[in-house]
Amino acid sequence: xxxxxxxxxxxxxxxxxxxxxxxxxxxxxxxxxxxxxxxxxxxxxxxxxxxxxxxxxxxxxxxxxxxxxxxxxxxxxxxxxxxxxxxxxxxxxxxxxxxxxxxxxxxxxxxxxxxxxxxxxxxxxxxxxxxxxxxxxxxxxxxxxxxxxxxxxxxxxxxxxxxxxxxxxxxxxxxxxxxxxxxxxxxxxxxxxxxxxxxxxxxxxxxxxxxxxxxxxxxxxxxxxxxxxxxxxxxxxxxxxxxxxxxxxxxxxxxxxxxxxxxxxxxxxxxxxxxxxxxxxxxxxxxxxxxxxxxxxxxxxxxxxxxxxxxxxxxxxxxxxxxxxxxxxxxxxxxxxxxxxxxxxxxxxxxxxxxxxxxxxxxxxxxxxxxxxxxxxxxxxxxxxxxxxxxxxxxxxxxxxxxxxxxxxxxxxxxxxxxxxxxxxxxxxxxxxxxxxxxxxxxxxxxxxxxxxxxxxxxxxxxxxxxxxxxxxxxxxxx
Numbered sequence: 001x002x003x004x005x006x007x008x009x010x011x012x013x014x015x016x017x018x019x020x021x022x023x024x025x026x027x028x029x030x031x032x033x034x035x036x037x038x039x040x041x042x043x044x045x046x047x048x049x050x051x052x053x054x055x056x057x058x059x060x061x062x063x064x065x066x067x068x069x070x071x072x073x074x075x076x077x078x079x080x081x082x083x084x085x086x087x088x089x090x091x092x093x094x095x096x097x098x099x100x101x102x103x104x105x106x107x108x109x110x111x112x113x114x115x116x117x118x119x120x121x122x123x124x125x126x127x128x129x130x131x132x133x134x135x136x137x138x139x140x141x142x143x144x145x146x147x148x149x150x151x152x153x154x155x156x157x158x159x160x161x162x163x164x165x166x167x168x169x170x171x172x173x174x175x176x177x178x179x180x181x182x183x184x185x186x187x188x189x190x191x192x193x194x195x196x197x198x199x200x201x202x203x204x205x206x207x208x209x210x211x212x213x214x215x216x217x218x219x220x221x222x223x224x225x226x227x228x229x230x231x232x233x234x235x236x237x238x239x240x241x242x243x244x245x246x247x248x249x250x251x252x253x254x255x256x257x258x259x260x261x262x263x264x265x266x267x268x269x270x271x272x273x274x275x276x277x278x279x280x281x282x283x284x285x286x287x288x289x290x291x292x293x294x295x296x297x298x299x300x301x302x303x304x305x306x307x308x309x310x311x312x313x314x315x316x317x318x319x320x321x322x323x324x325x326x327x328x329x330x331x332x333x334x335x336x337x338x339x340x341x342x343x344x345x346x347x348x349x350x351x352x353x354x355x356x357x358x359x360x361x362x363x364x365x366x367x368x369x370x371x372x373x374x375x376x377x378x379x380x381x382x383x384x385x386x387x388x389x390x391x392x393x394x395x396x397x398x399x400x401x402x403x404x405x406x407x408x409x410x411x412x413x414x415x416x417x418x419x420x421x422x423x424x425x426x427x428x429x430x431x432x433x434x435x436x437x438x439x440x441x442x443x444x445x446x447x448x449x450x451x452x453x454x455x456x457x458x459x460x461x462x463x464x465x466x467x468x469x470x471x472x473x474x475x476x477x478x479x
Contacts, residue, residue, distance in 0.1 A: 003125075005182075005183060006125060006183050006184075006185055007125060007126060007130075008183075009179060009182070009183040010121065010122060010125055010183050010184070010185070011122065011134050011137050011138055012179065013118070013176060013179050013180055013183060013184060014115075014118035014119065014121070014122055014138050015137060015138045016172060016175070016176045016179070017077075017081060017114040017115065017118055017176055018114075018115055018118070018138060019172070020084065020111075020114075020169050020172050020173060020176070021084075021111040021114060021115060023152070023168070023169075024053075024088070024107070024111070024166075024169060027152055027153040027156075027165050027168070028049060028053075028153065028165060034162040035049070035100070035162050036097075038162060039094075039096055039097045039100070041097045049097075049100060049101055049104055052101050052102075052104045052105050052108065053104045053105075053107060053108040053111075054108065054211055055105075055108070055208050055211055055212060056104070056105045056106070056107070056108025056109045056112065057108040057109075057111050057112045057399060058112075058207045058208060058211045058396075058399060058400060059112075059204040059207060059208045060108065060109040060112035060113065061112040061116060061392065061395050061396045061399060062200065062203055062204065062207075062252050062253055062392060062396055063195070063200060063204075063252065064076070064112055064113040064116045064117055064392055064395075065116060065117075065120070065388045065389055065391065065392035066192070066193075066195055066196075066252070067113065067117075068113075068116075068117045068120065068187070068188070068388055069188055069189040069192045069388055070188070070189070070192045070195075071188070072186045072187065072188040073117050073120065073121050073184065073185065073186060073187040073188065073388075074180070074184045074185060074186035074187075075186070076113055076117050077113070077114065077117045077118060077121070077180060077184050078177060078180050078181065078184065079113070080110040080111075080112075080113035080114045080117065081110070081114060081173060081176050081177050081180060082173070082177055083106055083107075083109070083110040084107055084110035084111060084114065084169065084173060085169060085170055085173030085174065085177070086106075087103050087104070087106045087107035087110060088107060088166045088167070088169040088170060088173065089166070089167070089170060090103040091103040091104060091107065091166040092163040092164070092165075092166035092167045093163070112399075115395055116388075116391045116392045116394075116395040116396075117388075117391075119138075119391045119394075119395065120187070120387050120388040120390075120391040120392075121184065121185055121187060122134055122135070122138065123379050123382070123384070123387040123390075123391065124185070124187050124384055124387050124388075125185055128379070128380065131376050131379060131380075132317075132318050132321065132372070132376045133318065135372065135375045135376045136314040136317060136318065136372050136376075137314070152165075152168070153165055156168075187388075193249075193250035194250060195252075196248055196250060196251050196252040198244060198248070199241055199244055199245065199248060199251050199252035199253070200252050202237050202238075202240050202241040202244055203237075203238065203241040203252060203253065205237050206234050206235075206236075206237030206238035206240075206241060207238070207396075207400065209230060209233065209234040209237065210231070210234040210235075210238070211400070213227060213230055213231055213234060214404060214407035214408075241253075242255070253389070253392065253393055253396070254386075254389050254393075257382075257386055257389055257390050257393060260381050260382060260390075261381070261452070261457075262377055262378070262380050262381045262453070262457050262458065263378050263379075263381065263382055263390060263394075265377075265449055265450060265452050265453055266374050266377040266378040267378055267393065267394050267397055268397075268449060269330075269374075269446050269449030269450050270374040270378075270397075270398070270401070270446075271397050271398075271400075271401040272401070272442060272443075272445060272446035272449065273334060273337070273370065273374070273401075273442075273443055273446040274398060274401035274402050274405055275401050275404055275405040275408065275439075275442045275443075275446075276337075276338065276341060276405060276439040276440060276441075276442040276443030276444075276446070277337065277341075277367060277370075277402075277405065277439070277443065278401060278402035278404065278405020278406050278409070279405045279406055279408060279409025279410075279435065279439045280341070280409075280439070281406070283344075283409050283413065283432055283435050283436060283439070284299075284302075284303060284344075285299050285303075286413070286428070286432055287344065287347065287429065287432045288302055290428045290432075291347075291348070291349070291428050291429035291432055292347075292348075292349055292351075292429075293349070302356060302357065302360065303360065304360075305357050305360040305361045305364060306360045306361065306363060306364030306367070307364065308361070308364065309360070309361045309362070309363075309364030309365045309368065310364045310365070310367060310368035311368075312365070312368075313364070313365045313368035313369050313372070314368060314372065316369075317368065317369050317372040317373070320369065321372075321373060321376075321458070325455055325456070325457070325458065325459075326373055326377050326380075326453055326457050326458035327450065327451075327453035327454065327455055327457060329369065329373055330370075330373050330374070330377070330447075330450035330453065331447050331450045331451055333366055333369050333370055333373070334370065334443060334444070334446055334447035334450060335444060335447050336366045337363070337366045337367060337370055337443050338440045338441070338443040338444035338447070339440070340359065340362055340363035340366055341363070341436055341439050341440040341443060342436060342437055342440035343359055344359070344432075344433075344436040345433040345434075345436045345437050345440075347359075347429075348429055349426075349429070375394075376458070377453075377457070377458050378390065378394050380457065380458045405439070405442075408438070408439075408442075409435050409438075409439060412434055412435045412438045413431050413432055413434070413435040414431075415431075416430065416431035416434045416435070
């Protein structure tokens with residue numbers, strides 16, 4: 001396979017897969033009421049449509065790295081892309097709620113394989129001097145997808161049938177599958193280790209149980225005593241996996257990757273950062289619709305400036321990281337992100353619309369720089385042979401942190417809202433303000449982790465990119 005061609009089109013392929021995954025995870029929530037009415041069930045009973053996807057995603061991510069090493073990155077990526085597209089069609093054709101939920105499970109499993117395998121292929125294909133540029137391009141769908149999802153879903157439900165939400169993935173998936181056959185490299189291990197079945201059971205069960213508990217936490221249908229026991233069981237399963245990983249010769253997730261300092265700080269610090277940021281896609285529509293009384297379509301449009309600002313920051317992030325270094329950028333920018341989230345606690349019914357748009361633009365810039373820094377720093381000192389394992393671990397923790405952040409934002413808002421009616425705009429706004437302040441506090445706390453970075457950490461990525469650009473400039477001048 002032609003390396004130049006692969007390097008040219010592989011980022012487009014991985015970005016396409018990420019866009020499908022991110023869009024699908026948010027677009028469905030808007031259509032729950034219409035789906036419930038069409039299928040003859042209550043909206044609450046369709047919560048499993050989102051829960052089943054999240055559980056399948058969380059459980060399947062850890063095994064994606066082993067599958068790629070065993071069967072080849074090209075085969076697994078194309079299989080996952082095909083399964084995601086077919087599952088989308090089955091979701092759109094589902095005649096009842098049970099089959100809709102059942103179709104979401106393979107869709108979540110496919111999404112779990114696409115991103116870790118795609119990211120690992122990128123890390124193996126490109127030199128570290130180009131990772132910042134490539135990751136900047138790939139991460140854009142991760143920023144745009146959650147913002148476009150509610151808007152696109154609202155428009156589809158308002159003007160068309162809810163089933164169209166799932167069919168949107170079909171043409172994108174077909175184009176991605178065709179492109180993947182042309183450019184996806186086939187990385188694999190000649191003699192892969194056996195699959196860690198015990199580790200898969202322990203870790204998968206612990207993550208699935210914890211994810212499910214966070215989804216149902218606060219519902220009166222589940223007794224508090226039972227919730228407590230299940231939380232203890234989930235923690236015990238994850239702790240058992242931690243012990244098992246130190247004893248097994250070929251663990252499912254090799255925890256020794258955390259010995260790489262830059263990877264450890266980036267992934268664990270990023271985990272706490274995403275706990276704060278992860279609640280925004282849920283809290284912002286509530287503030288705009290329930291707090292300010294805006295219609296759904298206008299609420300969606302108010303989230304668009306952040307996406308535009310995120311794309312603009314991709315042009316600036318490389319130069320900022322070169323000039324100030326990863327340590328300074330991550331410490332300062334994390335505090336700026338926290339301040340931006342906290343500023344939403346100042347927004348009320350009388351707030352000028354221009355101020356809301358301006359805040360969205362500013363926070364979009366900060367979030368974009370944060371994700372670019374975290375996603376490239378994680379691989380700055382990772383050996384090529386550990387790229388697949390590092391990508392699997394990073395993707396697992398990222399998904400968990402975003403899901404946990406969403407659940408925590410829901411819990412805080414529900415706690416302060418208590419039994420007050422959602423028609424009380426003042427009460428809803430006050431409850432949401434507490435949610436923003438808690439999310440901001442978590443984000444601010446994560447800035448302490450990035451102080452453990454050294455001044456020259458990440459130079460193989462940021463300064464290497466600068467040297468490459470300078471070399472290309474000199475070459476063009478000589479030509």
